[in-house]
Amino acid sequence: MNEINEVDCRGLACPQPVISTKKALDSLDRGTVVTLVDNDTARENVTLFARNSGHEARVEKLEGPVYRITISKGGPEPGKQAPGAAPDTSGTTSAGGAVKPSTVYLITTNMLGQGSPDLGLVLMKSLMVTLNEMDPPPRALLFLNSGVMLTCQGSPVLEQLQKLSSRGSLLVSCGTCLDYYKLSDKLETGRVGNMLEINGYLLESEKAITIA
Numbered sequence: 139m140n141e142i143n144e145v146d147c148r149g150l151a152c153p154q155p156v157i158s159t160k161k162a163l164d165s166l167d168r169g170t171v172v173t174l175v176d177n178d179t180a181r182e183n184v185t186l187f188a189r190n191s192g193h194e195a196r197v198e199k200l201e202g203p204v205y206r207i208t209i210s211k212g213g214p215e216p217g218k219q220a221p222g223a224a225p226d227t228s229g230t231t232s233a234g235g236a237v238k239p240s241t242v243y244l245i246t247t248n249m250l251g252q253g254s255p256d257l258g259l260v261l262m263k264s265l266m267v268t269l270n271e272m273d274p275p276p277r278a279l280l281f282l283n284s285g286v287m288l289t290c291q292g293s294p295v296l297e298q299l300q301k302l303s304s305r306g307s308l309l310v311s312c313g314t315c316l317d318y319y320k321l322s323d324k325l326e327t328g329r330v331g332n333m334l335e336i337n338g339y340l341l342e343s344e345k346a347i348t349i350a
Contacts, residue, residue, distance in 0.1 A: 141169030148176040152314045153333040155180040156187045166211050173207045179313040181205045183332035240277035242343035245285040246350045266298035278308040280336045286311040290324040299327050
């Protein structure tokens with residue numbers, strides 16, 4: 139029997155819509171979860187969470203600011219990635235066949251260190267160049283607070299971030315942070331994420347490094 143579970147997340151702040159949707163999906167062996175949200179950040183976060191978890195997700199715009207997100211639990215065959223799912227980069231195999239540890243960077247500022255802002259910017263550029271020299275590159279770069287400015291238009295490290303992305307690093311910017319700094323429509327590289335997803339990457343990583 140195809141169960142249907144409805145979740146009303148209108149008025150809830152991030153990451154609650156994602157958490158509520160996850161609980162609803164976890165309660166089903168197979169079926170459909172319908173989540174209602176009333177802002178763009180929640181819509182994006184819930185949809186990305188569903189697809190990155192291997193489920194199909196369809197978004198409908200209702201009256202006013204309300205969106206209906208219909209998520210089908212079942213997804214692709216085992217071992218087959220669903221459309222829109224994040225690539226599995228939990229471990230990278232070296233030329234010799236050994237799996238190297240995965241490293242995740244949590245970046246919570248748009249400049250590195252305390253003191254001169256100009257020097258902090260120079261140091262941040264230097265860090266990104268250094269990360270591009272890593273083999274393998276970091277599994278993920280997670281951007282919080284003013285760190286999200288680095289992934290948006292006008293960032294002085296966009297070129298380096300785009301290189302990291304092309305080499306397989308996942309770039310995730312906090313949707314709540316983008317909204318706070320009014321940068322939601324200026325994201326230039328990577329994608330929008332939520333606190334539940336960011337916390338998941340930190341917990342799963344073999345090494346997590348905070349840049350604050």
